[in-house]
Amino acid sequence: MTRSDARARAFTAYPELNLVLEHLLAGAQAALADNFVGAYLQGSFAVGDYTPYSDCDFIVVTHEDLTPGQLAALQALHKEIHRLPAPYWRNGLEGSYAPAAILRRWSTEPRDPPGAPRAEDWGDPGMSGAPPLAYPFWYLDHGSDTLVRSEHDNSQVVRWCLREKGVVLAGPDPATLVDPVSPAALKAEVRRTMDLCLAVWLEPMHLVAWQAFWVGLFCRILHTMETGTVTSKKAAMTWAEAALDPRWSGLIARARALRKGHESAGAPADPGEVEATRAFVAYAVAYADRAA
Incomplete structure (x- = not known):
């Protein structure tokens, strides 16, 4: 099937997104040739509760890290995708190109790609300037058309979602590519994320939108601390409303009710809600430490 074929496979419930994914898959296979292992969806399209405004999180697995020629071809591919006739989804992809040996299990070694050591003051462009810790994949941020080095998807959470819930676009079962991620490893990572x-x-x-995002993220972290699994923000907030101190239920319910893409999401945050969110974050940290 070519990238121009309009009869895209039904990877998701959204025909326009399927066309974008077909273009991504065919373009990645052409650019990578024998270096291609597989392509997968993780994130909300794997764990559930996706919406027409969700990010579409992908992982393309390679045998080796990208060569300069492969990187150039993929940079061109993602610029092509931004010109597709799919107004939201052409900008809705987020994901990484991950070497199979690095993806197999999380480790701080090797920390840097071959021939590309990072200084200690390197700031991760996909993680708000976080310092170097583990191997950076070639990463595409939501809304971007350019791959950058980032550790954003080199995480236990991504590995768990990919192995346990990943959607196969092409390639072997992701469980054959990723070792099991233990509950303890997930809990330790999300506590560090806090x-x-x-x-x-x-x-x-x-x-x-940002104020509600932080409420949802910390609910999701607490759910993982309790269960040793990963779920959607919506499911985590539903759990949190019932499981956490009732004084936070209103804040959580309002964040859960917000719909990405709705005009209210772009409105200025209420100062009282911001103050309450900061208080909830402090509560969540204390709760997590008790759970640990």
């Missing part, structure tokens, strides 16, 4: 959020991420909160 600290990273407090250090470099917990801004901005000037819009309703």
Whole structure:
């Protein structure tokens, strides 16, 4: 099937997204040739509760890291995708090109790609300037048409979602590519994510969408701390409304009710809601430490 074939396979419930994914898959296979292992969806299209405004999170697995020629071809591919006749979804992809040996299990070694050591003051462009810790994949941020080095998808959470829930676009079962991720590993990682959020991420909160995002993220972290699994933000907020201190139920319910893409999401955040969200984050950190 060619990239121009309009009869895209039904990877998702959205025909326009399927066309974008068909273009991504065919283009990646052409650019990578024998270096291509497989292509998958993770994130909300794997764990559930996706909407017409969700990010579409993908992972393309390669035998080796990208060569300069392959990288150039993929950069051109993602610029092509941004010109497709799919107004939302052409900008809705987010994901990484991951070497199979690195994807197999999380490790801090090797930290850097061959011949490309990162200085200690390197700031991750996909993680709000976080310092180097593990191997950076070639990463496409939501809305971007350019791949950059980032550790964004080199995580236990992504591996769990891919192995346990991943949607196959092409290639072998992802369970053959990723080792099992233990509950303890997931819990340790999301607890570190809390600290990273407090250090470099917990801004901005000037819009309703961002304020609600932080509520949902910390609910999701707490759900993982309790269960050792990963679920959607919607499911995690539903759990949190019932499981957490009732004083947070209104804040959580309002965040859960917000719909991405609705005009209210772009409105200025209410200062009282921002203050309540910061208080909820402090509560969540204490809750997580008790759970640990």
